[in-house]
Every structure is written in C-alpha cells, then in structure tokens.
Amino acid sequence: MEKMSLGTELKEQxxxxxxxxxxxxxxxWLLAAAAVLxxxxxxxxxxxxxxELYYLALSHHLDWGYVDLAPLAPLVLCxxxxxxxxxxxxxxxxxxxxxxxxxxxxxxxxxxxxxxxFAIFLACLAVLVAPVIVNNASRFSMNPFESAxxxxxxxxxxxxxxxxxxxxxxxCGLLVGLGLENKHSxxxxxxxxxxxxxxxxxxxxxxxxxxxxxxxxIVLLCLPNLIWQYRHDFATWVDLTNVKKIHKxxxxxxxxxxxxxxxxxxxxxxxxxxxxxxFLLFHRQGKRHRVLGxxxxxxxxxxxxxxxxxxxxxxxxxxxxxxxxxxxxx
Numbered sequence: 001m002e003k004m005s006l007g008t009e010l011k012e013q014x015x016x017x018x019x020x021x022x023x024x025x026x027x028x029w030l031l032a033a034a035a036v037l038x039x040x041x042x043x044x045x046x047x048x049x050x051x052e053l054y055y056l057a058l059s060h061h062l063d064w065g066y067v068d069l070a071p072l073a074p075l076v077l078c079x080x081x082x083x084x085x086x087x088x089x090x091x092x093x094x095x096x097x098x099x100x101x102x103x104x105x106x107x108x109x110x111x112x113x114x115x116x117x118f119a120i121f122l123a124c125l126a127v128l129v130a131p132v133i134v135n136n137a138s139r140f141s142m143n144p145f146e147s148a149x150x151x152x153x154x155x156x157x158x159x160x161x162x163x164x165x166x167x168x169x170x171x172c173g174l175l176v177g178l179g180l181e182n183k184h185s186x187x188x189x190x191x192x193x194x195x196x197x198x199x200x201x202x203x204x205x206x207x208x209x210x211x212x213x214x215x216x217x218i219v220l221l222c223l224p225n226l227i228w229q230y231r232h233d234f235a236t237w238v239d240l241t242n243v244k245k246i247h248k249x250x251x252x253x254x255x256x257x258x259x260x261x262x263x264x265x266x267x268x269x270x271x272x273x274x275x276x277x278x279f280l281l282f283h284r285q286g287k288r289h290r291v292l293g294x295x296x297x298x299x300x301x302x303x304x305x306x307x308x309x310x311x312x313x314x315x316x317x318x319x320x321x322x323x324x325x326x327x328x329x330x
Contacts, residue, residue, distance in 0.1 A: 019111065020104075027121035028107025031128050032100040039096035039137055044088040049139045052091060056081070065228030067235045072181040073142045095144040099137035102144075103127050105151040106317040112158040113289055123320040126272045130316070132264040142183040147314035149179035150189050154292065154318045157193075161202065161289070166210040173214025177221025184236060188302050189315065190218075196295035244307075257304050265316060276319035292318050 019025070048056075058066060058074035059081060065071055076094060084090035103124045110123040127133055136143040153175045160168040179186035197203055205211040229236060262270040279286040280293030299315055 020108065022111075024111060024117045024120055025104075025107055027117060028104050028124045031121070031124045032103040032107075035103055035128050035134075035137075036096045036100040039099060039134075040089060040093065043092040043096065043138050048088065049141075052140050055140055056086065056091070063228065064224040065232065065236070067232075067239050069142060069236075070181050070184055071225055071228075072178065073140075073145070073183075076145070077140060091140045092138070095137045095140055098144040098148050099133070101148045102133070102151060102317060105148065105155055106320060108155050109151060109158060109318050110320070112155065112162055114285065122272065123317070126266075126269050126320040127317050130265045130269055133314075136314075143314070146179065146183050146186070147317065149175050149182060149186065150314060151317050153179070153189075153193070157291075158289065160205075161291075166205060166208040169205060169208070169210045169214045170217060173217035174221070176214075177218040180218065180222050181225060188306075189299060192295045192299035192302060193291075195298040196291040196293075199294050200291045202291050254304055261313065269316075269320075273316050273319045280319070 021029075055074060055077050058069075059078040062075055062078060063071060066074070077091060080091060080094050084093060106127050107120045107124045110120045115123065133147070153172045156168050156171040156175070160166055160172070176186060176190055179189070197205060265273065277293055277296060280290055280296075286293070296315055296319060299313065303313055
C-alpha cells in the first residue's frame with residue numbers, strides 16, 4: 001500500500017499539474033497571492049495614468065495594429081472593461097494578476113533549474129520586491145504582461161530540455177507569438193534566445209520538426225499585425241526612427257545603464273541576479289542551462305546598443321535562483 005502511494009505521488013510530481021501544485025511550490029503560490037492582494041488593495045488610491053487613458057481610447061477602436069504599439073493590449077483591455085467596467089480597480093485587475101503569474105512562473109523556473117523550497121521562495125521574493133516590476137503591475141500597460149510571456153517561454157524551454165520533449169517547444173512558439181502581439185520588443189528577446197540556443201548544445205532543436213512548428217506558430221500569430229504594418233507603410237518602424245532622431249529617450253553609456261538596472265530592480269536584488277547569472281555561465285551544474293545566461297547577455301548588449309529604456313529588460317526572473325541554493329539541490 002505504501003509503495004502504491006509513493007508511486008502515485010511520483011506520477012503526480014512528473015505531470016505538469018503535479019509540479020505546479022507540489023509542496024515545494026507553496027511559497028510561490030503564497031507570494032503570488034500576496035502580490036495580487038496588495039496590488040488590488042492599493043492600486044485605486046491614485047487616478048488614471050495618462051497611458052491608461054490612451055489604452056482605454058484604443059480599446060474602443062480595435063485594430064490589427066497601431067502606430068506605437070501592438071494590438072493585444074487594447075484587445076485585452078476591451079475584454080476587461082466589458083466584463084468589469086472602467087474603474088481603476090477594474091482595469092488594473094489584469095496587471096495585478098499578471099504580476100502573480102510572473103511570480104508563479106519564476107518559482108517554476110527555479111524548480112526546473114534544480115531549486116528546492118527555499119530557493120523558490122527567494123527567487124519569487126526577489127520579483128515581488130523589485131520596484132520596477134511592482135510599479136509596472138500597478139497600472140494597465142503592455143509591460144506587466146510582457147515578462148509573463150517571456151518567462152513562460154523560458155519555462156517551457158526548460159521543460160523541453162529537462163524532459164527531452166521537443167513537442168513542448170510549441171508552447172514556446174505560442175507564447176512568443178502572443179508576446180510579439182503584446183509588445184514588439186519581444187522580437188529582441190526572440191533574437192537573444194536564438195543566440196543562446198545557437199551558442200549551446202540546444203542548437204540540436206533546429207533539427208526538430210517541433211522547433212519549426214513553433215516558428216510557424218509565431219509567424220501565424222504575428223501575421224495580422226505584419227499585414228497591418230505593410231498596409232500602413234510600417235508605421236511603427238517610422239515612429240521608432242523618429243523617436244531615435246529626436247533623442248526622446250535618455251541614452252545611457254554601458255556602466256550607467258548597468259547601474260540603473262541595479263537601482264530599479266533593488267540593489268540587494270543585484271546579488272541574487274548576479275549569482276544566478278554566474279551560476280548559469282560558470283558553475284559546473286549550471287552548464288546544462290547555460291542557454292539562459294547567454295540569452296540574458298545577448299539581450300543586455302542589444303538593449304544597451306539600441307539605447308533602450310532602463311525598464312526594457314523584463315528578463316531577470318529567470319536569473320533569480322541563487323547559486324548556493326542550486327548547489328545544495330539534488
């Protein structure tokens with residue numbers, strides 16, 4: 001009877017729902033719930049942010065594209081206001097839930113990297129207390145959903161690697177495609193991820209039909225917006241070019257850019273991000289998942305070269321597993 005019980009438990013642990021609701025994931029669920037409750041308790045204490053009024057206006061005029069953003073966020077807001085209304089709490093509910101999802105996915109990533117309960121707790125806590133992440137989730141915009149799509153992609157990539165199940169790459173394609181429809185900067189995340197894959201043994205995925213099916217999924221999801229861009233003379237590219245010409249965004253040199261990263265993510269958090277990156281790049285146990293470290297470095301170089309805004313790097317949760325915790329895991 002005891003053996004049957006143990007076998008059932010192991011079977012549940014091997015399934016995705018079993019892993020999502022395992023005892024090790026309890027801290028992630030608690031912190032995610034706390035994040036959502038705190039956001040909803042406080043996000044009605046100030047008025048509409050100017051961008052929220054813009055998104056509300058766009059949600060009344062849905063299209064396959066806009067000059068300065070992708071089409072998914074206005075569609076999501078249209079659904080939200082139809083279901084819940086246009087109050088502050090109503091339009092900020094989904095960003096709060098996106099923060100909770102980001103924390104949960106961070107815990108799942110930490111688990112796939114070998115972390116146990118304490119490592120999962122610390123990784124999720126690092127996300128919960130990062131000022132830029134919490135601030136993004138306090139109002140409606142593309143930003144709180146962006147990291148959820150990206151980290152979801154990383155999670156399924158890790159599952160495909162750890163289980164040797166290339167069919168899970170299809171989920172990566174779906175999430176990247178939705179991410180591109182949410183915010184065009186996901187293209188740089190995709191480029192960085194391809195650099196990481198090409199620079200590591202994971203390039204074997206290029207020989208898998210599932211990799212190319214994932215690529216097809218990305219193209220199909222992006223096709224409506226690509227057609228819109230073509231019909232409107234690639235208006236978004238023209239807008240970005242004009243922004244660059246007038247130097248609207250603050251352009252920081254590399255050292256200042258890195259310093260700003262540490263400040264907006266909380267200075268103490270830098271110890272966690274750096275240790276996680278060091279583990280992925282240099283530790284013997286981290287070699288298996290080095291694709292994540294190289295992806296981060298590639299994305300950092302791209303953003304700094306393009307003089308992106310300091311909050312354009314919603315990629316840190318995949319680094320937030322302390323190396324010393326991984327080293328103690330089995």
